[in-house]
Amino acid sequence: xxxxxxxxxxxxxxxxxxxxxxxxxxxxxxxxxxxxxxxxxxxxxxxxxxxxxxxxxxxxxxxxxxxxxxxxxxxxxxxxxxxxxxxxxxxxxxxxxxxxxxxxxxxxxxxxxxxxxxxxxxxxxxxxxxxxxxxxxxxxxxxxxxxxxxxxxxxxxxxxxxxxxxxxxxxxxxxxxxxxxxxxxxxxxxxxxxxxxxxxxxxxxxxxxx
Amino acid sequence: xxxxxxxxxxxxxxxxxxxxxxxxxxxxxxxxxxxxxxxxxxxxxxxxxxxxxxxxxxxxxxxxxxxxxxxxxxxxxxxxxxxxxxxxxxxxxxxxxxxxxxxxxxxxxxxxxxxxxxxxxxxxxxxxxxxxxxxxxxxxxxxxxxxxxxxxxxxxxxxxxxxxxxxxxxxxxxxxxxxxxxxxxxxxxxxxxxxxxxxxxxxxxxxxxx
Numbered sequence: 001x002x003x004x005x006x007x008x009x010x011x012x013x014x015x016x017x018x019x020x021x022x023x024x025x026x027x028x029x030x031x032x033x034x035x036x037x038x039x040x041x042x043x044x045x046x047x048x049x050x051x052x053x054x055x056x057x058x059x060x061x062x063x064x065x066x067x068x069x070x071x072x073x074x075x076x077x078x079x080x081x082x083x084x085x086x087x088x089x090x091x092x093x094x095x096x097x098x099x100x101x102x103x104x105x106x107x108x109x110x111x112x113x114x115x116x117x118x119x120x121x122x123x124x125x126x127x128x129x130x131x132x133x134x135x136x137x138x139x140x141x142x143x144x145x146x147x148x149x150x151x152x153x154x155x156x157x158x159x160x161x162x163x164x165x166x167x168x169x170x171x172x173x174x175x176x177x178x179x180x181x182x183x184x185x186x187x188x189x190x191x192x193x194x195x196x197x198x199x200x201x202x203x204x205x206x207x208x209x210x
Numbered sequence: 211x212x213x214x215x216x217x218x219x220x221x222x223x224x225x226x227x228x229x230x231x232x233x234x235x236x237x238x239x240x241x242x243x244x245x246x247x248x249x250x251x252x253x254x255x256x257x258x259x260x261x262x263x264x265x266x267x268x269x270x271x272x273x274x275x276x277x278x279x280x281x282x283x284x285x286x287x288x289x290x291x292x293x294x295x296x297x298x299x300x301x302x303x304x305x306x307x308x309x310x311x312x313x314x315x316x317x318x319x320x321x322x323x324x325x326x327x328x329x330x331x332x333x334x335x336x337x338x339x340x341x342x343x344x345x346x347x348x349x350x351x352x353x354x355x356x357x358x359x360x361x362x363x364x365x366x367x368x369x370x371x372x373x374x375x376x377x378x379x380x381x382x383x384x385x386x387x388x389x390x391x392x393x394x395x396x397x398x399x400x401x402x403x404x405x406x407x408x409x410x411x412x413x414x415x416x417x418x419x420x
Contacts (some may be wrong), residue, residue: 004213029215038353155248203241210261
């Protein structure tokens with residue numbers, strides 16, 4: 001697991017980027033890692049906007065406290081989690097699984113019904129929080145995949161979700177913005193955080209062994 | 211980023227494990243990856259129980275629907291997220307950062323005050339959900355680190371949080387169980403999921419490019 005550890009050591013939440021662009025292969029690699037990310041029941045309950053357009057970034061910046069990475073990044077990912085884990089969405093997923101695994105049409109019906117019942121009994125807010133947690137697994141995966149290729153990232157919670165949702169009309173799509181991830185390259189000269197020591201709680205403090 | 215992609219391709223949510231134990235180095239490597247995981251503001255708002263004791267696992271199994279991996283795993287990680295992002299916890303973290311980065315004592319006071327105000331304005335449930343999302347980044351990191359070393363994992367949401375919280379007296383520590391992760395080795399002969407095709411939503415469906 002040396003590569004993962006090295007990637008985690010190398011990365012940091014980059015505050016300033018150089019505006020250098022990712023190559024197509026680099027971008028697709030990161031998107032592939034997100035696509036492959038583990039999620040509960042495999043539902044992948046999110047949509048991810050891949051924003052390269054400068055005009056769109058300029059709309060986002062003011063509702064994200066004008067963090068410079070919004071404009072200095074090569075691409076900005078917007079993680080939008082499902083606000084409803086609807087029967088439709090569950091059916092669509094199980095139809096795909098049934099087809100790709102050559103199962104009989106109703107092989108997964110009971111499983112799908114259990115999920116529908118489970119999510120049907122949750123508030124919309126609880127469904128969104130559940131979906132957001134799955135999106136955060138993908139957020140972390142993307143940071144590791146990027147770092148392995150020496151691509152920098154900035155995960156951001158500092159934005160006004162309602163405003164982002166408005167810009168992209170997320171509400172009507174039963175989506176809610178949950179995190180941003182800037183992709184790009186660190187500007188060592190202008191980013192004081194590029195050279196500071198990484199601080200982590202000690203393992204004695206973080207883990208309890210039983 | 212080939213290694214990350216290979217790890218993601220190799221892994222699956224393992225349903226049956228062989229009871230083979232991880233080596234000390236393997237376990238420490240996975241814990242190191244969790245320790246290094248990115249979290250919002252670096253707060254690492256969780257405690258992780260590393261359960262190897264068979265008697266303790268036997269207490270957990272019935273409140274986790276007797277999923278066989280609980281007992282067949284080498285170690286079971288219990289991710290317990292903070293239910294309160296208290297001023298104390300924030301101060302402890304910023305004290306550590308201040309010391310390790312050799313900053314002047316009050317260099318980060320304004321930053322810490324902003325966080326205290328922010329979390330102080332959130333409900334306990336919202337604080338727990340926020341902390342849980344950070345724990346899910348760590349959950350995903352652990353799966354990637356493990357897979358790189360051909361160690362299997364099973365992320366599990368199928369358990370009764372209140373019962374796990376009771377077993378470990380989490381409530382009095384302002385913790386709440388949010389996810390389990392079994393670590394071990396796949397039992398290919400007994401796990402029908404070991405050989406099925408991985409299914410993922412298409413990139414056209416998952417990403418919107420702007």
